[in-house]
Amino acid sequence: MNxxxxxxxLAGGSxxxxxxxxxxxxxxxxxxxxxxxxxxxxxxRRALKVVPAQNVYVVTNTFQAETIKLQLxxxxxxxxxxxxxxxxxxxxxxxxxxxxxRVLRRDAGATMLVLPSDHVITGDGKFKQAVSFxxxxxxxxxxxxxxxxxxxxxxxxxxxxxxxxxxxxxxGTLAGYKVRRFVEKPDxxxxxxxxxxxxxxxxxxxxxxxxxxxVEELALHQPALxxxxxxxxxxxxxxxxxxxxxxxxxxxxxxxxxxxxxxxSTRAAVIPxxxxxxxxxxxxxxxxxxxxxxxxxxxxxxxxxIDSRNSFFFATKRLVGSVGLSDMVVVDTPDATLVCPKxxxxxxxxxxxxxxxxxxPEYLEHTKVDRPWGSYTVLEExxxxxxxxxxVLPGRRLSLQMHDRRSEHWVVIVGTxxxxxxxxxxxxxxxxxxEIPRQTRHRLGNPGPLPLEIIEVQYxxxxxxxxxxxxxxxxxxxxx
Amino acid sequence: MNxxxxxxxLAGGSxxxxxxxxxxxxxxxxxxxxxxxxxxxxxxRRALKVVPAQNVYVVTNTFQAETIKLQLxxxxxxxxxxxxxxxxxxxxxxxxxxxxxRVLRRDAGATMLVLPSDHVITGDGKFKQAVSFxxxxxxxxxxxxxxxxxxxxxxxxxxxxxxxxxxxxxxGTLAGYKVRRFVEKPDxxxxxxxxxxxxxxxxxxxxxxxxxxxVEELALHQPALxxxxxxxxxxxxxxxxxxxxxxxxxxxxxxxxxxxxxxxSTRAAVIPxxxxxxxxxxxxxxxxxxxxxxxxxxxxxxxxxIDSRNSFFFATKRLVGSVGLSDMVVVDTPDATLVCPKxxxxxxxxxxxxxxxxxxPEYLEHTKVDRPWGSYTVLEExxxxxxxxxxVLPGRRLSLQMHDRRSEHWVVIVGTxxxxxxxxxxxxxxxxxxEIPRQTRHRLGNPGPLPLEIIEVQYxxxxxxxxxxxxxxxxxxxxx
Numbered sequence: 040m041n042x043x044x045x046x047x048x049l050a051g052g053s054x055x056x057x058x059x060x061x062x063x064x065x066x067x068x069x070x071x072x073x074x075x076x077x078x079x080x081x082x083x084r085r086a087l088k089v090v091p092a093q094n095v096y097v098v099t100n101t102f103q104a105e106t107i108k109l110q111l112x113x114x115x116x117x118x119x120x121x122x123x124x125x126x127x128x129x130x131x132x133x134x135x136x137x138x139x140x141r142v143l144r145r146d147a148g149a150t151m152l153v154l155p156s157d158h159v160i161t162g163d164g165k166f167k168q169a170v171s172f173x174x175x176x177x178x179x180x181x182x183x184x185x186x187x188x189x190x191x192x193x194x195x196x197x198x199x200x201x202x203x204x205x206x207x208x209x210x211g212t213l214a215g216y217k218v219r220r221f222v223e224k225p226d227x228x229x230x231x232x233x234x235x236x237x238x239x240x241x242x243x244x245x246x247x248x249x250x251x252x253x254v255e256e257l258a259l260h261q262p263a264l265x266x267x268x269x270x271x272x273x274x275x276x277x278x279x280x281x282x283x284x285x286x287x288x289x290x291x292x293x294x295x296x297x298x299x300x301x302x303x304s305t306r307a308a309v310i311p312x313x314x315x316x317x318x319x320x321x322x323x324x325x326x327x328x329x330x331x332x333x334x335x336x337x338x339x340x341x342x343x344x345i346d347s348r349n350s351f352f353f354a355t356k357r358l359v360g361s362v363g364l365s366d367m368v369v370v371d372t373p374d375a376t377l378v379c380p381k382x383x384x385x386x387x388x389x390x391x392x393x394x395x396x397x398x399x400p401e402y403l404e405h406t407k408v409d410r411p412w413g414s415y416t417v418l419e420e421x422x423x424x425x426x427x428x429x430x431v432l433p434g435r436r437l438s439l440q441m442h443d444r445r446s447e448h449w450v451v452i453v454g455t456x457x458x459x460x461x462x463x464x465x466x467x468x469x470x471x472x473x474e475i476p477r478q479t480r481h482r483l484g485n486p487g488p489l490p491l492e493i494i495e496v497q498y499x500x501x502x503x504x505x506x507x508x509x510x511x512x513x514x515x516x517x518x519x
Numbered sequence: 520m521n522x523x524x525x526x527x528x529l530a531g532g533s534x535x536x537x538x539x540x541x542x543x544x545x546x547x548x549x550x551x552x553x554x555x556x557x558x559x560x561x562x563x564r565r566a567l568k569v570v571p572a573q574n575v576y577v578v579t580n581t582f583q584a585e586t587i588k589l590q591l592x593x594x595x596x597x598x599x600x601x602x603x604x605x606x607x608x609x610x611x612x613x614x615x616x617x618x619x620x621r622v623l624r625r626d627a628g629a630t631m632l633v634l635p636s637d638h639v640i641t642g643d644g645k646f647k648q649a650v651s652f653x654x655x656x657x658x659x660x661x662x663x664x665x666x667x668x669x670x671x672x673x674x675x676x677x678x679x680x681x682x683x684x685x686x687x688x689x690x691g692t693l694a695g696y697k698v699r700r701f702v703e704k705p706d707x708x709x710x711x712x713x714x715x716x717x718x719x720x721x722x723x724x725x726x727x728x729x730x731x732x733x734v735e736e737l738a739l740h741q742p743a744l745x746x747x748x749x750x751x752x753x754x755x756x757x758x759x760x761x762x763x764x765x766x767x768x769x770x771x772x773x774x775x776x777x778x779x780x781x782x783x784s785t786r787a788a789v790i791p792x793x794x795x796x797x798x799x800x801x802x803x804x805x806x807x808x809x810x811x812x813x814x815x816x817x818x819x820x821x822x823x824x825i826d827s828r829n830s831f832f833f834a835t836k837r838l839v840g841s842v843g844l845s846d847m848v849v850v851d852t853p854d855a856t857l858v859c860p861k862x863x864x865x866x867x868x869x870x871x872x873x874x875x876x877x878x879x880p881e882y883l884e885h886t887k888v889d890r891p892w893g894s895y896t897v898l899e900e901x902x903x904x905x906x907x908x909x910x911v912l913p914g915r916r917l918s919l920q921m922h923d924r925r926s927e928h929w930v931v932i933v934g935t936x937x938x939x940x941x942x943x944x945x946x947x948x949x950x951x952x953x954e955i956p957r958q959t960r961h962r963l964g965n966p967g968p969l970p971l972e973i974i975e976v977q978y979x980x981x982x983x984x985x986x987x988x989x990x991x992x993x994x995x996x997x998x999x
Contacts, residue, residue, distance in 0.1 A: 379842035
């Protein structure tokens with residue numbers, strides 16, 4: 040465990056290619072694509088193998104910060120101050136640069152390990168060895184990338200040619216090389232040639248370097264960007280209002296750390312790694328992570344299939360029936376279904392662009408929405424009403440609130456509800472119900488040791504989530 | 520309008536090939552595949568163009584009779600006695616034979632027009648001409664089939680070769696011929712040859728004949744079947760308990776009128792018809808009925824598609840997103856989705872067989888269930904609770920009932936509810952709610968001139984539909 044090593048986890052980006060499992064407000068780091076835990080939690084656990092918890096930083100954008108923070112709640116005490124907010128995504132160079140300045144304020148001799156949150160890695164031991172060896176190279180001033188041995192002619196990754204004439208350093212079976220050449224994402228023909236030549240590695244997007252080395256190189260190759268980032272960092276440090284530095288951040292050039300820095304730097308080095316690695320890029324490449332049947336199908340959920348081959352089925356609850364599909368992706372969620380050939384999985388992001396333009400609710404969020412106190416699921420919404428199932432965690436409560444234009448009817452299904460209605464407080468058990476008239480101050484809490492589940496029927500001429508006045512909220516500062 | 524002509528509409532069969540739009544309790548005649556009305560109602564309207572309402576008979580099975588009768592409710596006074604019940608489907612020969620005996624009891628000189636309820640026909644004038652001409656041939660003793668000019672090498676239909684040397688009779692552009700040969704459903708190679716020869720027609724499955732001619736031919740070619748049918752008809756006539764003739768009916772040989780009779784009879788005749796006809800057989804052949812986009816896609820519902828071709832999309836409510844599909848069928852309903860290539864659309868019935876074997880609820884019925892008083896839609900069911908939206912038609916009411924193991928909570932969304940709870944009767948308006956404890960006699964009615972909509976939350980250790988005691992029901996006799 041290296042106390043001067045800091046893990047910077049990149050958790051911005053919407054992961055539009057994973058629609059309908061991902062949504063604008065439920066981004067890719069929140070997906071469970073492999074294993075029990077979400078990608079962001081897997082990434083934090085990986086970081087915790089090599090750095091202490093208080094050295095883990097998460098970079099995310101304001102829009103997704105709340106859901107990301109919910110994911111980190113069990114590390115809350117250590118990570119509370121370590122969320123770096125991008126007002127909006129400007130690609131990786133500004134995000135990493137801002138994190139570097141933040142870390143340098145705390146430790147002038149800091150080394151940074153940069154980890155995207157959409158990688159699935161198996162082989163903890165090999166991972167720790169690679170990070171430890173990379174940190175040693177970094178301490179000598181190198182900007183170190185981790186290179187993956189290609190297993191196919193992938194067009195979705197950049198390629199790196201190491202200068203294999205003599206390694207910079209070795210350790211056991213690991214060696215670090217100067218980078219001879221970075222190759223941008225190639226077309227298929229070129230990818231085949233690179234693969235065949237045997238001399239190239241995939242660029243994993245994971246890096247390790249001294250924070251001051253990074254800043255020196257930014258000063259050389261991206262001086263304008265660095266200057267803006269320094270100004271923004273000072274504004275954040277001095278607690279200036281968010282909207283001021285937000286405005287500045289949005290004006291930054293959107294550039295990746297690869298294009299903006301690595302390809303230009305003479306200090307770039309690469310370590311071919313030995314752990315198994317997968318970039319969770321689209322529905323088209325997940326099958327290697329998941330159990331397949333004899334015909335090469337992955338079937339998750341309530342799937343009834345006849346005769347399909349090499350297809351990927353994912354259903355959260357509803358039944359999916361299929362006959363004779365080949366190399367297809369079928370993803371079913373409570374409010375939306377996707378059907379597309381694996382070969383077109385990259386183009387799901389185009390579909391999402393169309394949905395965003397239309398203002399489709401299926402673009403923005405799931406019918407189930409997580410909250411600090413639990414979650415709610417919209418069962419149906421129609422003209423003048425909305426029906427929700429609400430789950431409240433033991434000991435938690437929603438804000439003290441009021442709605443102008445809707446009444447609410449609650450029926451307890453499981454657990455005990457503590458209801459506040461104006462000055463009255465009372466408890467309801469399973470099968471009991473109550474009514475909250477509109478323009479009535481109220482609060483729902485779970486005083487019990489088990490989860491509380493209620494069905495809420497809202498009635499009114501307007502049932503939007505924004506018809507709410509909050510008087511007190513355990514989970515945020517009251518701003519009104 | 521011929522007062523001695525009787526239309527026999529065949530409305531048995533589940534239409535498993537149309538799952539998930541069709542269900543065991545929501546069979547094919549209830550689908551809206553073309554036009555505003557269901558197939559069964561389109562068929563009744565077609566029959567009403569050529570026979571008076573009291574001459575329309577509908578053959579269906581006991582399991583589907585209730586939903587079929589709901590479809591016929593606006594012709595209730597005329598059709599009330601005209602539903603012929605098959606205890607279960609034994610193919611067309613028993614069904615048509617039983618209808619013939621029923622009609623003969625009423626009119627010894629009856630002519631029968633047999634109409635399947637899964638045909639879409641355009642051209643009312645041509646249809647009436649063909650029926651009128653067919654009835655003339657029938658009066659002379661012929662068993663007349665209507666032949667369709669083939670438009671492709673279809674393998675799903677039988678073929679008929681007319682004896683074109685001399686017509687039996689002509690009328691304007693119509694001519695009737697003796698049948699030279701019936702050809703069973705051919706394979707693709709044979710279908711191509713039949714199409715190329717130019718001398719064959721598709722067997723539409725529509726017939727016209729004198730009821731006594733049919734019975735004479737049954738006596739010749741299916742004497743055992745006829746004998747059983749006569750016994751059953753007598754049992755029905757004398758009002759014997761249903762289970763007695765049910766048992767007999769189930770033992771009948773399942774045989775089609777084509778194989779059992781037409782291919783054997785020397786009295787078979789065929790009229791090549793001039794109206795446009797489509798047998799609604801599977802998802803794979805519906806595109807001709809529906810508007811297509813420039814790339815040959817049919818898109819019904821909330822579909823967002825990129826680059827698909829010749830595909831069929833049908834969604835009832837949820838969003839379906841698709842990219843780059845070719846010749847595919849995607850059908851989405853609230854609780855189940857089907858994805859299959861058009862070429863495999865026939866095999867959807869195999870999928871349904873699997874679902875039935877598993878006892879999957881998605882095989883049996885939709886989340887929305889029609890009732891004489893309106894309908895209900897299950898929004899969610901979980902351990903210990905169920906949430907429904909209930910719609911009650913103006914002036915209608917549910918049965919006076921009681922549940923042993925669940926309480927019910929009602930919130931009115933639209934309209935006025937008249938609630939009976941034991942001895943109390945009260946009314947609720949929009950936004951008002953009430954609770955019905957378990958083991959409490961209650962009734963929900965709609966006294967108003969507009970539909971009533973409520974949300975019902977059921978709570979109890981068992982929330983199955985069969986936990987109900989009915990004391991009085993406007994829509995059926997009380998049997999308890």
